[in-house]
Amino acid sequence: MVWHHLFLLDINHEKVNGEPEIRLWGLDDTGRRILVFDKVFRPYFYLVLEDDADPEDIGRRVREDRDFIASVESVEAVNRRYFGKSVKTLRVVCRDPDETAKLASHMSKMKGVKMSLEEDIRYAQRYSIDKDVYPCGWHLFEGKEVKNETSASVDKVYFLTAPPKPIEKAETPSLKIMSFSIVCYSKKGSPKPDRNLVVIVSMANNRGETKQFVSKGTDDGGVLKSFVKYVEELDPDIIAGYGSNSHDWPYLLERGKRAGVKLSVDRSRTEPHPSLYGHISITGRANIDLYNYAEDFEEVKVKTLENMAKYLGVLKDEEEIEVEDAEVADYWDDPLKRQTLLQRSVKKAETILRVSESLLDYAMQLSNIVGLPLDYVGAAAVGFRVEWYLIRQAYKIGEMVPSRKENPYFPYVGAIVLAPKPGIHENVSVLDFKSMYPNIMIVYNASPDTYIEPGEPDPPGGVFVAPEVKHRFRKEPPGFYKQVLSDLIRIRSHLKIDLEKTKLGSAEYKVLDARQRAIKVITNASYGYTGWVGARWYIRPVAEATAAWGRYTIKRAIELAKETGLDVIYGDTDSFFVKYDPKKTGTFLRKVEHELSLEIRPDVTYERVFFTEAKKRYAGLLPDGRLEIVGMEVARGDWAEVAKHMQERVLEIILKEQSPEKAVDFVRWYIMDLRNGKVTYSDLIVWKTLTKPVEEYKVNTPHVEAAKMLRKEGWNLTIGDKVGFVIIKGKGRLYERVLPYSLAKYDQLDLEYYEEQQILAAAIRVLSLFGKKEDDLKPRYSPGLSNGIRLGSEKQLRLM
DNA sequence: GCCTGATTTCTACCA
């Protein structure tokens, strides 16, 4: 037997003649596409037995039950842990992965059986956990090469003769990446796959080629066929799209069904299929939807491909790749404009490729650490990413995974926020507790398996008692979370040390950096996970106690800061702002670390920082001259650009030039421009997210009203969509004067609203701290009066 | 029916 390399891209299972088999898809170290079979591994679940039950006896009953005999492969007694306690269990190995849930449910009702566990861990995932196999990671395996008797399009096929072993290998193989983007034609409203054609499919790949298939406008069967053929020939490892899980793939599949074209774009000649977390699986390849990753970039407020690409620096600011949904038909129908549409569509595919290249290192590292295949991990919400990581770690220490159940939601008290000292402060240092919550869980051993329920006696090793809430956690042995979190933090700090020794910008640097970022994401989400009612390991007191220790920690730190003579200006959760004083700060840091066993570190020092009276809002001037604006309108996605831009300049003037007078002047000029119609239309659009279905809103709001209008026009709008609207002239409430931005004209706009409720509101937030009133910010005269400014109210007349 | 202040609803932010 020979050892072979495997870089794992995808893992799935098939049933062949009723026998399940695991298929590992990937590449070897020579770049060949390989498929590796494991026909031996079988799915299983656990039966947890009553303390006084006899495992032998129950095992026999399971084995001999005629209802089970055909489905059960074997039963063995094993000792596992559940919430840290040793329990007697039976491992029931099944023949068919589709039957585990049903079998578990039947057997859990047997006498002497408390419950079943882990029947809901899917077969392929089970395999990768148990065999220590990692997506986006290298392995060595021993296998026998066999003839490719499947329909799989790969270079080599192997049967495993020994399980794969993960190996350390930082470089990623050279993967073939293909991106695609489709254009669907609908005269009016959202294209409907039951009647509207796919008129353009554009593709790009990382070999520098682009390709486009265009319909003649009468059917799209040909386009679909060409697309499928192209994918088959190119045989990409990764297919990237933007919004492809929710839109492109479902659309293509439906069109394919209607046109009689089988979308066999995967490596086993089947069609893409819906899978976990709303993701579409393409067997043998990784189908990634970059829109999923846009969620991780909270700086990008409206998550269009164009905005993402520009943020990532793979598209120039002046480049346009989008055609508004509402205008697609227009472009298609006009022979001249159609050229633009075709060009932008290719450009879009190329942009998707560029974005994928810039995100792929991170995505692959996340996949590798979490242990979910590359394409699933993006689609999985943060809570599930943490959970799959935990599940893998639990397996390693013999801890069984709790079943997901419905927990009632009771909120608990969280962090402390100090009221800031309003105004401008010079030289202010920000001090941060490093990963405060994870470290609290480590220091106080707070974990689902160390929690001691009320009424239970203290264990001999002693307990940590959380302040205020008084929850107890055993000091020994180290809990599940403590182990997991210490590992994550330790691995990350090693990575950071390695990074310093690695050449900046090199491929290895990018991978290591992506890895440490992925670890950070998981670590930082761990506290939130403990308080999530949907979590498998949800134990409310763990979250509540961690928060309580957090409050204690920052309170105590502030006391120590004051004792040391530091001037505390503001604080929030795990950080606080003090007047710069390196000597006292040094003393203070040592005191904190000594007393609290938590590391606290100076972060930035602002040359100047500005606070209003509000918490969670401030603006600081960094030593390099940049502004850091936190929480204020500038940082928000639901204010018109006009107000944000104005406020940013005001803050800049205040912090750099320290001249409120100049800022006032600036605001006046700004308002003049608005009144004179010099502000771009797009800067007057307000964007808000639909957080629930349109019908479920209890009150009328502008964005919901705008959404309803769009819906009447035939556009699909769902939860999570951003609605762009403008306020127009007229009578009544805002929601009675709103239009989706695509349905309004500039001269309909209520500029008074933008002046008062957007610009002035955002300006006064800053300038009221310098004694300014709204009236001070208004221009003294209005040259724009005659052309288009509506004098709608007495108030408006007065200001003129 | 109109005005006003209090309360509720909603979104998006910070840590």
Add this chain to the structure above:
DNA sequence: ACTGGTAGAAATCAGGCG
């Protein structure tokens, strides 16, 4: 479909007035 704390706008409610 990770947590709680928070600001702020707008809608809506409740009560007074007449």
